[in-house]
Amino acid sequence: MQAIIEGCRAGSIPAEVVVVVSDVASAPALERARSFGVEGVFVDPNRFAGRREFDRAVLRALEERRVDLVLLAGFMRILGPEFVRAFRGRMMNIHPSLLPAFPGLEAQRQALEYGVKYSGCTVHFVDEGVDTGPIILQAVVPVSEDDTAETLAERILAEEHRIYPEAVRLYAEGRLAVEGRRVRVLAGSGGRRSD
């Protein structure tokens, strides 16, 4: 979150972070956002009868602020189909594995236990499934033999901080073309081109 706010501030991402929403009142992200002058909104899940009502409250908060792009980051709830529909092609998530390998929770631990030699992270558009949407960017990270879930997670996180802002930049520059499951990166006017 901070990397993206900073990218927007510095002008490397032509966008503005207008609101950070959390379902945890004490989330450090809310405080951090406010320290950057970004509005932090806590939506209390206990105030709603069910998931759908909670989703609608979040949706309303975003629509009121005319949010164009939603970025999930450490958001541990699954958003329902209504929410997904409202932001189809306009909602991203980052996942700490090379999807489709190791979706779901504790991806780094899953990778270690499976015994892969490479893992990484994936920025993808969100669809109705869990970590199944069209892939925007991926980064590869080698797994070393003495890795723990923690050391692997740390190495992956460094790449997450690189590719998530990059994906947002490409979106803000209008350079992501979704064709079925495949996301194409269009050439930029500045001649920069992402891999």
Place this chain on the structure above:
Amino acid sequence: MQAIIEGCRAGSIPAEVVVVVSDVASAPALERARSFGVEGVFVDPNRFAGRREFDRAVLRALEERRVDLVLLAGFMRILGPEFVRAFRGRMMNIHPSLLPAFPGLEAQRQALEYGVKYSGCTVHFVDEGVDTGPIILQAVVPVSEDDTAETLAERILAEEHRIYPEAVRLYAEGRLAVEGRRVRVLAGSGGRRSD
């Protein structure tokens, strides 16, 4: 196959290829093997009542020649549990994806259709599942936007030719330690160390 025979001949792999077995009489691999002075054996599936009998005939052919390590390469039959047990930890396969992503047939096409940004290949020990055994080595290959299944397969194949001989070398040097699902590469006496 040829890369491994050549590696053995050149001395970079301390092993000898004693026999190549195919279930296809006209398989070019048999002719190629013979051109290297390696015995090529055709085991005719039609001569056997079922898969188990076929497996046993192959097993017998290998045991008669005191084969230590079995390498699957383009072998499109699934070997039964009896065969797998006989060569547990002594039978490798190479698969054209970063397993556990895209097991089974047409892995390169699966990867393209899913829309991943990186694929690759995996050398693994064979267990009872399809492409599920402990991973020995992997190599990563970027997927480009104009890739077809054919161009991607070609790029992956170049890496297959690199890591399969490397995995055989490590095995022949006694440097592979299987611990559950994880395969550790032990340091070599020559100071070379694989990634």
